[in-house]
Amino acid sequence: MKYLDEFNDPELAKKLFADIERVTTKKWAIMEVCGGQTHAIIRNGIDQLLNDNIELIHGPGCPVCVTPLGGIDKALAIAALPDVIFCSFGDMVRVPGSHRDLFQVRSEGGDVRIVYSPLDAVKLAEENPDKEVVFFAIGFETTAPANAMAVHQAKQRGITNFSVLVSHVLVPPAIEAIVDAEDSRVDGFLAAGHVCSIMGTWQYGPLVDKHQVPIVVTGFEPLDVLEGIRRVVIQLEEGRAELENAYPRVVSEEGNVPAQKLVGEVFEVCDRMWRGIGEIPQSGWRLAPAYRDFDAELRFDVGSIDSPESEVCRSGEVLQGMIKPNECESFGKECTPRKPLGATMVSSEGACAAYYQYRRLDGIEVEVSSGG
Amino acid sequence: MAEKPNFSGWSCPLPLRDYERIVIGHGGGGRLSAELVEHLFLPAFGVDPSEELRDSAVIDLAAQGLADSGGRLAFSTDSYVVRPLFFPGGSIGDLAVNGTVNDVAMSGAQPIALSTGFILEEGLKMETLARVATEMGIAAKLADVRLATGDTKVVDAGQADGLYINTAGVGLIPEGVDIRPGRATPGDVVIVSGPIGMHGVAVMSKRESLEFGTEIRSDSAPLNSLVADMLAVTSDIHVLRDPTRGGVTSSLCEIASTADVGIAYEESLVPVPAEVAAACAFLGLDAMSVANEGKLVAVVPAEQVDAVLVAMQDNTYGREACVIGKVVEAHRGMVVAKTTFGATRVVDLQLGEQLPRIC
Numbered sequence: 180m181k182y183l184d185e186f187n188d189p190e191l192a193k194k195l196f197a198d199i200e201r202v203t204t205k206k207w208a209i210m211e212v213c214g215g216q217t218h219a220i221i222r223n224g225i226d227q228l229l230n231d232n233i234e235l236i237h238g239p240g241c242p243v244c245v246t247p248l249g250g251i252d253k254a255l256a257i258a259a260l261p262d263v264i265f266c267s268f269g270d271m272v273r274v275p276g277s278h279r280d281l282f283q284v285r286s287e288g289g290d291v292r293i294v295y296s297p298l299d300a301v302k303l304a305e306e307n308p309d310k311e312v313v314f315f316a317i318g319f320e321t322t323a324p325a326n327a328m329a330v331h332q333a334k335q336r337g338i339t340n341f342s343v344l345v346s347h348v349l350v351p352p353a354i355e356a357i358v359d360a361e362d363s364r365v366d367g368f369l370a371a372g373h374v375c376s377i378m379g380t381w382q383y384g385p386l387v388d389k390h391q392v393p394i395v396v397t398g399f400e401p402l403d404v405l406e407g408i409r410r411v412v413i414q415l416e417e418g419r420a421e422l423e424n425a426y427p428r429v430v431s432e433e434g435n436v437p438a439q440k441l442v443g444e445v446f447e448v449c450d451r452m453w454r455g456i457g458e459i460p461q462s463g464w465r466l467a468p469a470y471r472d473f474d475a476e477l478r479f480d481v482g483s484i485d486s487p488e489s490e491v492c493r494s495g496e497v498l499q500g501m502i503k504p505n506e507c508e509s510f511g512k513e514c515t516p517r518k519p520l521g522a523t524m525v526s527s528e529g530a531c532a533a534y535y536q537y538r539r540l541d542g543i544e545v546e547v548s549s550g551g
Numbered sequence: 552m553a554e555k556p557n558f559s560g561w562s563c564p565l566p567l568r569d570y571e572r573i574v575i576g577h578g579g580g581g582r583l584s585a586e587l588v589e590h591l592f593l594p595a596f597g598v599d600p601s602e603e604l605r606d607s608a609v610i611d612l613a614a615q616g617l618a619d620s621g622g623r624l625a626f627s628t629d630s631y632v633v634r635p636l637f638f639p640g641g642s643i644g645d646l647a648v649n650g651t652v653n654d655v656a657m658s659g660a661q662p663i664a665l666s667t668g669f670i671l672e673e674g675l676k677m678e679t680l681a682r683v684a685t686e687m688g689i690a691a692k693l694a695d696v697r698l699a700t701g702d703t704k705v706v707d708a709g710q711a712d713g714l715y716i717n718t719a720g721v722g723l724i725p726e727g728v729d730i731r732p733g734r735a736t737p738g739d740v741v742i743v744s745g746p747i748g749m750h751g752v753a754v755m756s757k758r759e760s761l762e763f764g765t766e767i768r769s770d771s772a773p774l775n776s777l778v779a780d781m782l783a784v785t786s787d788i789h790v791l792r793d794p795t796r797g798g799v800t801s802s803l804c805e806i807a808s809t810a811d812v813g814i815a816y817e818e819s820l821v822p823v824p825a826e827v828a829a830a831c832a833f834l835g836l837d838a839m840s841v842a843n844e845g846k847l848v849a850v851v852p853a854e855q856v857d858a859v860l861v862a863m864q865d866n867t868y869g870r871e872a873c874v875i876g877k878v879v880e881a882h883r884g885m886v887v888a889k890t891t892f893g894a895t896r897v898v899d900l901q902l903g904e905q906l907p908r909i910c
Contacts, residue, residue, distance in 0.1 A: 184825075187891060189819070189891045189892055189893070192891075192892050193892075221896070222890070222896060223890045223891070223892050223894060224890045224892060224893075224894015224895060224896055225892065225894070227894040227895070228892055228893065228894050270835075273576075282574040282575060282576060283570065283571075283572065283574055285574070285575070286570075286572035286573055286574045286575075287572060295759060295761070401892065517582075536896075536897070536899060537896035537897055
């Protein structure tokens with residue numbers, strides 16, 4: 180299968196592992212920014228197979244994880260209102276708020292629907308003129324164009340019963356916050372390929388120059404991730420700090436210009452709270468004034484929702500790469516995907532959830548007969 | 552690294568108490584479904600919690616004083632609420648027959664008769680019902696089983712999604728056959744009867760109008776002839792499961808947990824059709840957790856593997872049967888996969904239904 184088998188080939192992987200081993204002479208800590216990359220690394224056991232000098236630090240790039248608890252509680256409150264059809268991407272539906280999740284809202288009579296595209300939510304609004312249709316617009320730059328398009332189309336077509344609950348976050352300010360942190364251990368970054376497919380690579384050059392840190396734009400299949408790691412290590416070993424694109428089959432320097440234009444029209448940059456990390460200046464998008472009428476937060480008065488995070492949860496440290504998930508005292512005990520205490524245990528892309536799902540037993544020898 | 556976490560007793564931190572109402576995941580065949588059975592139904596029904604649960608119940612007529620000797624019945628029921636009613640490769644009709652035939656067959660029994668219960672929504676097109684009934688008739692003929700008794704109820708418009716079907720089936724278990732999850736033993740070999748994930752992806756792509764280039768068809772099929780062919784070479788088959796909701800992962804996890812053994816499989820040995828792999832990559836799903844309706848997972852003693860595989864590959868429904876792993880002493884109660892790169896990872900039951908990822 181084109182673009183699947185090629186980037187999962189075990190023989191090529193072996194070569195890449197060997198290449199990385201050969202060029203590595205010192206200890207390096209590399210952060211993969213995106214949750215999709217974390218998932219690929221843990222699912223395939225890439226971190227187990229790398230040489231001991233290379234430590235992978237799992238970054239804050241899971242949109243579900245970094246959406247603040249208060250934002251989720253707001254979504255739950257809106258979803259529970261009568262005459263509201265609340266639409267969300269699938270993995271947001273199970274994310275628990277302070278007391279319940281969207282599945283439970285649904286079981287209590289709320290109309291919660293999983294959609295594959297925000298445009299489906301616009302269609303629902305057209306088909307149900309007597310209902311208010313709300314879409315939970317979360318995500319990084321990757322999901323923003325489709326969300327912007329939904330709002331743009333709703334406005335153009337005069338659909339007044341559609342709105343979005345926006346909790347968009349941006350990658351470059353997060354990288355900046357991580358390198359700026361006093362105890363940052365990150366030597367180099369794998370930037371999120373799909374974010375760059377929209378935004379291009381031009382935003383990252385200034386970061387590289389300012390902080391003298393290698394950034395390699397990286398894809399999501401196992402071989403993509405290995406190639407990204409290889410390039411970061413080579414830069415580090417040679418004492419270089421450059422921006423490289425290891426995902427050119429998808430990412431160009433300028434990115435998707437029409438998408439950027441649309442996003443720039445519909446959204447404006449704002450300060451944003453990141454669950455587990457705190458507020459990062461200029462790290463989010465909200466609706467621009469011309470589109471404010473479509474803001475669900477303004478349309479529905481659900482009171483002020485202030486949701487305290489768990490006191491024992493160390494997801495902030497996990498998100499910033501200071502500890503590994505299983506170094507947290509609560510990991511696998513009070514905190515499981517079923518009863519997550521914090522951000523990183525809630526989504527399948529979260530580092531804690533990935534560790535819980537795949538890495539509860541380290542160092543098991545698995546021998547399987549290949550007979551038959 | 553900090554002290555290794557202790558996972559004793561992690562599996563069920565707050566059973567049921569989390570939920571005051573039924574959520575959709577309680578029907579997903581994952582952990583929530585299992586908890587509903589374990590913590591609500593079994594205690595309410597007064598069933599001994601140590602009793603082994605399987606795809607079909609086994610009723611020993613002699614042991615209950617109902618027959619002089621021998622005579623064990625396999626008895627199973629299943630309800631079908633699939634949407635859409637018709638999908639590539641099948642329909643709710645043939646599913647309702649094949650699903651129950653397969654549940655009965657997983658005890659090693661040959662199904663004799665099925666009951667059919669219909670819950671119809673007011674306003675359902677007669678033509679639709681006739682089409683479903685016809686497909687049930689064809690499926691029954693193919694499976695060589697009688698649709699022996701039935702019932703029909705109609706509910707007000709809006710109270711059902713067109714049509715629901717319940718079927719129950721009985722079959723006779725041959726003498727000397729003892730197939731149940733608890734018999735999985737270290738050293739045994741794990742077989743799947745063919746390519747996995749096709750039914751779930753076919754239904755999902757139709758339901759959500761997602762196109763993946765080539766059409767993926769459901770594998771809906773009766774497996775009783777396949778089971779008969781396997782038993783013809785040896786009666787010593789330890790476990791059979793049909794990996795429907797929750798997929799092969801669910802079956803393996805249930806076997807590991809029931810038999811208190813470890814199960815290890817190699818990802819590179821698992822037959823996943825390219826179209827299914829592509830759809831799963833696109834939607835962020837795991838093919839091992841996607842539903843099948845015409846496949847079985849078999850656990851057989853190592854010395855029987857070759858003969859069983861030959862018998863399976865000679866049957867239409869087992870043509871591509873292959874070994875994917877084995878039962879081990881280590882990591883009891885847990886399933887572990889060896890990745891294509893040679894690393895290992897724990898494989899666990901899904902909580903409820905699999906959900907597509909955001910990006």
